[in-house]
Amino acid sequence: xxxxxxxxxxxxxxxxxxxxxxxxxxxxxxxxxxxxxxxxxxxxxxxxxxxxxxxxxxxxxxxxxxxxxxxxxxxxxxxxxxxxxxxxxxxxxxxxxxxxxxxxxxxxxxxxxxxxxxxxxxxxxxxxxxxxxxxxxxxxxxxxxxxxxxxxxxxxxxxxxxxxxxxxxxxxxxxxxxxxxxxxxxxxxxxxxxxxxxxxxxxxxxxxxxxxxxxxxxxxxxxxxxxxxxxxxxxxxxxxxxxxxxxxxxxxxxxxxxxxxxxxxxxxxxxxxxxxxxxxxxxxxxxxxxxxxxxxxxxxxxxxxxxxxxxxxxxxxxxxxxxxxxxxxxxxxxxxxxxxxxxxxxxxxxxxxxxxxxxxxxxxxxxxxxxxxxxxxxxxxxxxxxxxxxxxxxxxxxxxxxxxxxxxxxxxxxxxxxxxxxxxxxxxxxxxxxxxxxxxxxxxxxxxxxxxxxxxxxxxxxxxxxx
Numbered sequence: 001x002x003x004x005x006x007x008x009x010x011x012x013x014x015x016x017x018x019x020x021x022x023x024x025x026x027x028x029x030x031x032x033x034x035x036x037x038x039x040x041x042x043x044x045x046x047x048x049x050x051x052x053x054x055x056x057x058x059x060x061x062x063x064x065x066x067x068x069x070x071x072x073x074x075x076x077x078x079x080x081x082x083x084x085x086x087x088x089x090x091x092x093x094x095x096x097x098x099x100x101x102x103x104x105x106x107x108x109x110x111x112x113x114x115x116x117x118x119x120x121x122x123x124x125x126x127x128x129x130x131x132x133x134x135x136x137x138x139x140x141x142x143x144x145x146x147x148x149x150x151x152x153x154x155x156x157x158x159x160x161x162x163x164x165x166x167x168x169x170x171x172x173x174x175x176x177x178x179x180x181x182x183x184x185x186x187x188x189x190x191x192x193x194x195x196x197x198x199x200x201x202x203x204x205x206x207x208x209x210x211x212x213x214x215x216x217x218x219x220x221x222x223x224x225x226x227x228x229x230x231x232x233x234x235x236x237x238x239x240x241x242x243x244x245x246x247x248x249x250x251x252x253x254x255x256x257x258x259x260x261x262x263x264x265x266x267x268x269x270x271x272x273x274x275x276x277x278x279x280x281x282x283x284x285x286x287x288x289x290x291x292x293x294x295x296x297x298x299x300x301x302x303x304x305x306x307x308x309x310x311x312x313x314x315x316x317x318x319x320x321x322x323x324x325x326x327x328x329x330x331x332x333x334x335x336x337x338x339x340x341x342x343x344x345x346x347x348x349x350x351x352x353x354x355x356x357x358x359x360x361x362x363x364x365x366x367x368x369x370x371x372x373x374x375x376x377x378x379x380x381x382x383x384x385x386x387x388x389x390x391x392x393x394x395x396x397x398x399x400x401x402x403x404x405x406x407x408x409x410x411x412x413x414x415x416x417x418x419x420x421x422x423x424x425x426x427x428x429x430x431x432x433x434x435x436x437x438x439x440x441x442x443x444x445x446x447x448x449x450x451x452x453x454x455x456x457x458x459x460x461x462x463x464x465x466x467x
Contacts, residue, residue, distance in 0.1 A: 020075055021072065022042060022043035024041075024071075026038050029106070030102070035085055035086055035102075036084075037103050039082050040081040041115075042079065045114075046077065046079060047116060047117035047120055048079045048080070048120045048121075048262070048267060049120065050080070052070060052082065052123075052124045054066040054067040054083070054126055055125070055127030055130065057164060058088060059170050060088075062126065065243035065244050065245050066243040068083055071083070077262065080107075080115070082103065084099065084103045090173070091170070091172070092173065093173075096171075100135075100140075101140055102144075104121060123136055123137065124151075125152070125154060126152040126153065127153055127154065127240065128164070131167060131185075133146075133151060134149065135187055137199070138191060139190065147197050147198075148197050149197055149199040149200075150199070151202070152202050153203040153207050153215075153216060154210070154215060154219065156218055157186045158183075158186045159214075160176060162215075164210045171185070188218040188221070191222040193226040193284065193291075194227075194228070194292065198228065198230065200231040200233070200261045201217075201233070202233045202257070203234055204234070204239055205235065206238065206239055227291045229293075233257050235250040237250075273304075274343045275304070275343070275346065276337045276340050276342035276346070277310065277314060278328070278337050278347050279347070280315065280318045280319075280351055281317060282348065283295070283312065283314030284314030287439045287441075288444075288446070288447050288450060291312070296450040296453040297310050297314070297454075298310075298312070299453075300457055304462075311337075313337040315328060315333045320349040320368050321353050321358055321362075322364065322368050324352065324358040325352075326352070329368070341381045342381060343383055344383055344386070344461060345383045345386070346388060346425070347388065351391075351405065354393070354408075355399045355400055357399070359401070373416060384423075386424075386425050386457070386460055388425040388427045389410045389424065389425070390409065390410075391427045392435075393442065393443055394438050395442025397442055400443055423460060425457055425460045427456060434452055437449030
């Protein structure tokens, strides 16, 4: 079986390598015409797209070996490829940022015409272009945030003591000494759990222009610490700026590493059913290492298969209550969940609402849950909404109160679900026999517990509605 699968993967890979560029054209990308998008569309599109940000210290652009020279490589794999000529900031960072945001939006808006999957659009950047790419990955709103990032010897930090001084000063201008601004655009400090897209970082150990440890490696560490998907390749030599140059001693290895990563990067099937998992730390996967792979939404994705696109919008410690200590509906994750325009939404909140400091506002729980349901019902996709009762609190950690959950919160959930014709997933009852699958705090499931939760939710999503 393994040999058969390997042959199938090889055959698929070989077939896309036969693809080539079908169309090549240039589009204006700013009102003044100074920013452009050079487009290379393959004749056998896979649906994947990459937008490239060449480097140049935010003072110029290396448009060839860090830009157009890559077109054949991507098009042969069926990947639509776009080289962004972004304008120099000259101290105004919003200029290149707006160019990059607009480029991503253009590609997504043209997805049908260019045979691109709008949920499979990545960004690639080199050096300062890597900083721009990572800035878009960590700062952009959902509509302009890429689905994956490819970062070559990237500038990541805006602390000129550990980064490329010219890039810092050109990007930040007169604010390069302002610690708040430096922190805000040192992108290793801006990585967000589940929301910052998967990345691959490729750099050389002897890069003395952009120190790898405080830039590319720091971004990898931040991604790994957040549990996000990330890959890091550090080649022994090569210095800075090798790009697509065949003279780079590890060129072939680098191409193979990138190709393998791209081939194995999960890509949502066009038209896949979008599932938004909305919730607190239990949805987020708190206490589960690399929750992006082992939390309940990831397990649910495995159960549902490639016809579904499951996203984790969980945020730790959050409440349904808008007067709670950490209201979910004030989070970026909630705005992202709405922008995702899901076909299916699974709401799992209420655990933290049962805390003493929060349940004093319990009279508002029904109206706040109704507000969330109304927001989802108003989406263009008109999602099917499942409201899950909280799993049991096996211990009263952090004053979480299982009696409040069982006797006050759960009845409200049933009432709102009935009013709105939503389906309830009664995890509080279903999960009661699985106390052994909890972490020591008695609140958060282990990896095996998350897998069991996913099974219950999978069974509900796949269940035929009652006639």
